[in-house]
Amino acid sequence: MKKYIVSLLLLIALSSQAFAASAVPSADPPILSVEGQGESAALPDMAAISVGVMSENENAASAQNENAKRTKEVLAAMENLGIQRKDLATSDYTFYPTTASDENDRSTRISYVVRNSVTVTVHDLNAVGGVIDAALANGANEIHSLEFLSRDTSKARDQAMLHAVRDAQEKANTIAKGVGMHVIGIKSISESTNGAISRPLTGDLAMASKHAATPIEAGNLTVTATVRIDFILGA
Known part of the structure; x- marks a missing residue:
């Protein structure tokens, strides 16, 4: 009887330790939040x-x-x-x-x-x-x-987003290396893209046109993109 009670108490103690161990949450991996910037050119039409x-x-x-x-x-x-x-x-x-x-x-x-x-x-x-x-x-x-x-800036927008993602990845790899870790995954991504930034010309165009025919050079427009990526770090 005494041996049975000792065995029962030992079983309860082991079960309690196992329950306590399973109740302790596992540590989440560190997250590195990085913002990347990118831009691309679009032709005005x-x-x-x-x-x-x-x-x-x-x-x-x-x-x-x-x-x-x-x-x-x-x-x-x-x-x-x-x-x-x-x-x-x-x-x-x-x-x-x-x-x-x-x-x-x-x-x-x-x-x-x-x-x-x-x-x-x-x-x-x-x-x-x-x-x-x-x-x-x-x-x-x-x-x-x-x-x-520009009527259609979709291609320039896609290029700007790719540049922004590469910029964020490069920053994340550099920072992770600096703290002795490396990127092992991505938790989340968000992005925002600005349409083509128009090229406004102001000034006394009226006065300039009185003296000569007005020369106009359209140049390029700029599309910008920003991404925010939460990278998962590992040892």
Whole structure:
């Protein structure tokens, strides 16, 4: 009987130790979070030109009428170049009085200003300079911006993501080596891609065009990608 009790107690003790050992969670492998950056070039195949007509007159109605007349002339000139109506859009219209203050800080109205901005989408990059020149020759007196764009950036986006992944892998391998470990797997990946970064050109394009035909070089667009990878490290 005494031997049976001792055996039973030994069995209970061994079972308790086995349960305690199984209850202790195994240590998770270390995780290294790395961000990678990549970019790729895309060729532009269209341009957006913001053309402006500014009119000023002491009479409000006269300022509006003058602006409307000159804006119609600009639109007609664009259509004569073969630009379709769907590629002409009013992007901004403002009407406001200008004032000045006398010695007693009393405001006095001087004139009325009307600004009408039209965005012209050009699908032939070789025609961009001619569009600017034609707009300025037919009533426009402001060129707010010139922006190069691309319809399809999927290939450049894929290349940018591949470059970002390689960048993250290289960083992870370097860091792991520095702490005496190495990459043995990947836990998770997330990414974000920016569309083609347009190349806006600003400045006094209107003044430049008054003196010579406007030369335009489209250049390349840049697509950027960012990946965040959680790498699993091992000894």
